[in-house]
Amino acid sequence: MTVILTTSPGFGKHGRVPERLKELGWELIRCVDTSLPDGGVSAHIARADYMVVGLVPVTAQMLEGATKLKAVLKHGVGVDNIDIPACTARGLPVANTPGANADAVAELAVGMMLSLARNIPAGHQSVVTGGWDRKVGSQIGGKTLGIVGLGNIGRSLARMARGMGMTVVATDPYADKAFAADNGIELVDLDDLLGRADYVSLHVFGGAGNASLINADKLRLMKPTARLLNLARGEVVDLDALAEALNEGRLGGAGIDAYIKEPPETTHPIFSHPRVVFMPHSGADTVEAVENVGLMNIADIEELMAGGKPRRVLNPDVFES
The missing domain is CATH 3.40.50.720 (NAD(P)-binding Rossmann-like Domain)
Known part of the structure; x- marks a missing residue:
């Protein structure tokens, strides 16, 4: 057998x-x-x-x-x-x-964007605990999405984002240029993308080559209202730097689905931040x-x-x- x-x-x-x-x-x-x-x-x-x-x-x-x-x-x-x-x-x-599983991961990225834009987790918690805290959110139509890694998942997310009226910019040294041209996606370098995007979604492989790809210096390039999504691997984002940027008001929020250690150590200050949405590495689930x-x-x-x-x-x- x-x-x-x-x-x-x-x-x-x-x-x-x-x-x-x-x-x-x-x-x-x-x-x-x-x-x-x-x-x-x-x-x-x-x-x-x-x-x-x-x-x-x-x-x-x-x-x-x-x-x-x-x-x-x-x-x-x-x-x-x-x-x-x-x-x-x-x-x-x-x-x-x-x-x-490209469509599944891309759909979760969209879900995280909507959760952050419309304060869905906080709104849910408010209602079920007897409150009625109506926070004014924002629409994602008309916003710019920066996709880091235009592989299968990145391309699927780009199509979904374009369908919701977002402008898409992307960075990938091996990007399919014909796909980008056909779908109105501008290919730029990482620093340019970080400076322009309202949402940044990471879809790169893990490993030493991408460790702390998004670090303190890169986070300083982002808009103070921007949101960062990590559906790649935990080591791609420096969590200490991310928590600092959020606490200092230099970043609007984040969505995290991947961690260096899984389950993660939730004593890290990032896990108590009100503008971060977490999922248990469920992008492909x-x-x-x-x-x-x-x-x-x-x-x-x-x-x-x-x-x-x-x-x-x-x-x-x-x-x-």
């Missing part, structure tokens, strides 16, 4: 994925114990044929016990928590699911998106089992050795 080990809480639970796994007769082992550094992987890794990865890092040390493992697949897009060179050294293909991602993972496993070379593999050199 094929054994699938997953560190994703959602893999195999939604849409057509559970039935498909049942049809295939695969055994699914779920390792999501947040009290353990590896989610419980070490107790089962020796039995696994394939690993479907959530947020638990895949390290060279973890792979030492993976004697049967044939491939590592990300239940999502970002692979910054997978040691791809270590996988390659062991001959393990690594694949992700680009585009499968829709039934439709989780189903899409799971079915793509399954399709790639089936292709690998049949001796194929899935096009989503990120280290195709493993097939040449």
